[in-house]
Amino acid sequence: AQKITQTQPGMFVQEKEAVTLDCTYDTSDPSYGLFWYKQPSSGEMIFLIYQGSYDQQNATEGRYSLNFQKARKSANLVISASQLGDSAMYFCAMSPRGNAGKSTFGDGTTLTVKP
Amino acid sequence: GAVVSQHPSWVICKSGTSVKIECRSLDFQATTMFWYRQFPKQSLMLMATSNEGSKATYEQGVEKDKFLINHASLTLSTLTVTSAHPEDSSFYICSASPTGGTRSNQPQHFGDGTRLSIL
Numbered sequence: 070a071q072k073i074t075q076t077q078p079g080m081f082v083q084e085k086e087a088v089t090l091d092c093t094y095d096t097s098d099p100s101y102g103l104f105w106y107k108q109p110s111s112g113e114m115i116f117l118i119y120q121g122s123y124d125q126q127n128a129t130e131g132r133y134s135l136n137f138q139k140a141r142k143s144a145n146l147v148i149s150a151s152q153l154g155d156s157a158m159y160f161c162a163m164s165p166r167g168n169a170g171k172s173t174f175g176d177g178t179t180l181t182v183k184p
Numbered sequence: 185g186a187v188v189s190q191h192p193s194w195v196i197c198k199s200g201t202s203v204k205i206e207c208r209s210l211d212f213q214a215t216t217m218f219w220y221r222q223f224p225k226q227s228l229m230l231m232a233t234s235n236e237g238s239k240a241t242y243e244q245g246v247e248k249d250k251f252l253i254n255h256a257s258l259t260l261s262t263l264t265v266t267s268a269h270p271e272d273s274s275f276y277i278c279s280a281s282p283t284g285g286t287r288s289n290q291p292q293h294f295g296d297g298t299r300l301s302i303l
Binding site for chain 2: 104112113160173176177
């Protein structure tokens with residue numbers, strides 16, 4: 070069984086500052102994928118970034134980077150230079166290798182960017 | 185990029201009505217699609233895996249007769265909430281990945297979701 074834990078129900082950040090959203094996971098699968106999604110108030114799920122369990126380097130996608138610490142089973146999302154449009158709910162998710170669709174999601178973190 | 189269309193976006197109907205929600209992959213084929221349910225401010229809970237040409241696989245605790253899933257083609261899955269009651273009110277969202285994309289690094293592509301309100 071897979072489990073994702075996001076311990077921050079809500080986070081605040083000042084515009085243009087960086088923010089880290091925490092995610093820890095638990096799995097017995099030797100190979101897995103970790104994802105971050107953004108869900109604005111309108112409801113759609115937007116894929117942000119992916120990290121494979123065997124990837125040597127931390128993933129980066131524009132202003133998003135994933136701080137992957139395999140030994141600690143953590144996959145924190147770092148958003149640099151926060152923008153007002155970043156205010157949304159953020160979900161960390163995990164999928165077993167070979168079954169990309171069947172993901173387990175964390176409870177989410179609501180990020181509010183202050184002007 | 186891959187696009188998943190979900191229809192309708194909003195449904196308000198009376199208790200006892202059956203409601204059908206469609207999930208279409210517009211520019212790719214998907215042998216498997218997924219249906220999630222989400223309560224306000226909560227996580228996505230996987231309800232079932234929709235399999236093209238065969239029966240859906242339901243997660244534990246999900247009533248098969250309440251939530252009927254049909255995946256008749258490689259681009260369309262439907263979720264029918266039968267005899268809906270107020271407790272079925274929720275946000276339902278589908279997702280899919282292109283067929284052959286079994287690599288775990290392929291993200292799910294989500295529909296925009298359906299807000300279902302049962303009066």
